[in-house]
Amino acid sequence: MTPFPLEDSVGAWVPHGRFVIEGQPHGPLSGLRFAAKDVFHVAGHPTGAGNPTWLATHPVPTAHAPVVERLLGAGATLMGKVLTDELAYSLHGDNAHLGTPLNTRYPERVPGGSSSGSAAAVGARLVDFALGTDTGGSTRVPASYGGLWGLRTTHGLVSAEGLVPLHPSFDTVTWLAHAFDSFERVGRVLLPASAWSPGRLLVPQDAWDLADPLSAAPLARVRDALAARLGAAAEVSRWAGDQALADWRQVYATAGAHEGWRVHGEWIRAAQPVFGEAIAARWVGASRVSDAQAQAANAEWARIRDAVRGLLGEDGVAVLPSAASLAPRRDAAPAEVDAVRLRTMAITCIAGLAGLPQVSLPVNTPEGEVVGVSLLGAPGSDLALIRLAGEVHASL
Numbered sequence: 458m459t460p461f462p463l464e465d466s467v468g469a470w471v472p473h474g475r476f477v478i479e480g481q482p483h484g485p486l487s488g489l490r491f492a493a494k495d496v497f498h499v500a501g502h503p504t505g506a507g508n509p510t511w512l513a514t515h516p517v518p519t520a521h522a523p524v525v526e527r528l529l530g531a532g533a534t535l536m537g538k539v540l541t542d543e544l545a546y547s548l549h550g551d552n553a554h555l556g557t558p559l560n561t562r563y564p565e566r567v568p569g570g571s572s573s574g575s576a577a578a579v580g581a582r583l584v585d586f587a588l589g590t591d592t593g594g595s596t597r598v599p600a601s602y603g604g605l606w607g608l609r610t611t612h613g614l615v616s617a618e619g620l621v622p623l624h625p626s627f628d629t630v631t632w633l634a635h636a637f638d639s640f641e642r643v644g645r646v647l648l649p650a651s652a653w654s655p656g657r658l659l660v661p662q663d664a665w666d667l668a669d670p671l672s673a674a675p676l677a678r679v680r681d682a683l684a685a686r687l688g689a690a691a692e693v694s695r696w697a698g699d700q701a702l703a704d705w706r707q708v709y710a711t712a713g714a715h716e717g718w719r720v721h722g723e724w725i726r727a728a729q730p731v732f733g734e735a736i737a738a739r740w741v742g743a744s745r746v747s748d749a750q751a752q753a754a755n756a757e758w759a760r761i762r763d764a765v766r767g768l769l770g771e772d773g774v775a776v777l778p779s780a781a782s783l784a785p786r787r788d789a790a791p792a793e794v795d796a797v798r799l800r801t802m803a804i805t806c807i808a809g810l811a812g813l814p815q816v817s818l819p820v821n822t823p824e825g826e827v828v829g830v831s832l833l834g835a836p837g838s839d840l841a842l843i844r845l846a847g848e849v850h851a852s853l
Contacts, residue, residue, distance in 0.1 A: 462536075469575075470540070499538065501519075540555050563602070568599055569600075569603065569784055587634075588631070604819040606818060609809070610629045612626075624720075627809050644840050648843075653841040669783070705803065721740075762810055813835070816846040818831075818849070
């Protein structure tokens, strides 16, 4: 058997994920190498979803996930499978069974999850890009934590077949890259053309208020660059109105947990998998969400979705933080980690509840740090939004 050609210096690859599948020659992604988060099915190789019991109780796939097939057909070479938080139910980036990949930019801090291995592999330049997923922030957050390009796609725009779901009504297929050129090339392959052209600039002030002061200058730089490009003053408002974005986060958490338990509850009861402490607590909580609670959350979710889409209209683009803070330190206390997670999810839930695309671009702070600043656009505007983000980033 041919040895795996990469030295995994960051602990990103799962033990069963060290293989190579060459892409088709002469495609638009020829010369690029990618890794796949270990929730995507790859024919002939097991899918572990971050948990050894899942790995042991599910058959080896016989077909590639459509997105994997498409990337291989476009010429990219698959360099195996990388770590995920268990069943993708975390934003932190640690795994009780497989460890915590290294965040090369901030070695003392976590990489963020649940696309933790994807972010670590890309951040270390071991691959050009990596497939991830984003349900509650699982690509936008590690992109922000590692100074990478990342996104959440319009819900349903890229096929989510052939992957282990978490909350199907929120799950999206995504990717991370360390260079904009690679990031945008992947977008041209996976996304439909978009004629979207923004004319209005929006600032959700309540989302800005949730971020640490460190993000203030990068947010302002992106806002001002966009204002100059669009020739439009920023429309500043509190998107949640009389509510708090924390209330919106709870709507997402309740609706998602109920759906996740419907998807995985039977397997969890039968297989009795061992989860890390924080993720185990989330599944216990999910098992206790009643149908009535879910019904109420779903009704509020529909209202929020309509409200956010109404605010953006057909020509609005919003600027908001990708995460609330720098990545937590690897030795941070659980209470500190959870406090950051809750603030961040109150930001990331906006795009999730509205099913909208959001692109995270890395922006330097005056202090020499890097944080993610995001652009949020209309449904289906993904490819145009990526290109807009690239133009804005180049102008900073």
